[in-house]
Amino acid sequence: MELKDAIMNRRSIRNYAKKEVPMHLIGEIMEYARFAPSAGNIQNWKFVVVTDAKKKKEIAEACLGQYWMTKAWAYIVVCNDYKKVTTLYGKEGKMFSMQDCAIIATYIMLLAAEKGIGTCWVGSFNAAELQRILSLPEEIDPEIVLTIGWPEEKKGLPQRNDITDIIFFERWGNKLAAEKPSILEKAKGLLKKEPALS
C-alpha cells in the first residue's frame, strides 16, 4: 500500500470487531514507528500496551467515560518521558516532547491503517488517573491513548478544508503562487481522479 492510500484509509475508528489483533502485528507496527523523528533524536517515548478487559474499562473511565473504547482489542498508551528533552531544550523542551509523541502516534496510526487495522487517538483523559492505573512514574506523562482493533465500521471521506483555503504563498493571505498560479487547483483535481472511500 502506498503512503497516500494509508493516509486516505485511516479514519478514527470507534467501533471494533471482537477479533484479536495478534501481538506480532502490534510489534511490527511499533518496529517501524520507532523510526519517527524526535527532537535531538532523544526518542522520549515509551508505550504501555493494554489488552486486559478490566484495565481497558478503567482506562475508558479515565478517558472521561469514553466507553466505546472498550471494544478495541488493545490500547497503546503513548507515554512522554520528557525529562531529557526539557533538560536539553529548556522552556521549549516540553512542547518538543509532546510533538515527538504526536508524531510517533501518527506513524502508529498510519502503519496500522496500512494493515487494515483501525485506531483512534484519544486525548481527553484524566492524566492522574491514567498514571495510577498504569503505575506510571511521576515524571512520565501519559500523552495519548490509541485504541487499536479490527474496524467494524466503514467510514467515508471526512470533511476537510479545501487546499486553496489553507495554503498561502510567501505571505499570510496570498493564495496565488507567483510562478504557477494554478498549482493548487491542479492538486485539488488529484482527489477527484480517485474513487471516494466508502
Ligand SMILES: Cc1cc2nc3c(=O)[nH]c(=O)nc-3n(C[C@H](O)[C@H](O)[C@H](O)COP(=O)(O)O)c2cc1C
Ligand atoms: C489531539 C487529538 C485528540 C483527540 N481526542 C479524541 C478523544 O478524546 N476521543 C475521540 O473519540 N476522538 C478523539 N480524537 C479523534 C478526532 O475526533 C478525529 O481525528 C477527527 O474527528 C477527524 O476524524 P478522522 O480521524 O476520522 O479523520 C482526537 C484527535 C486528536 C488529533
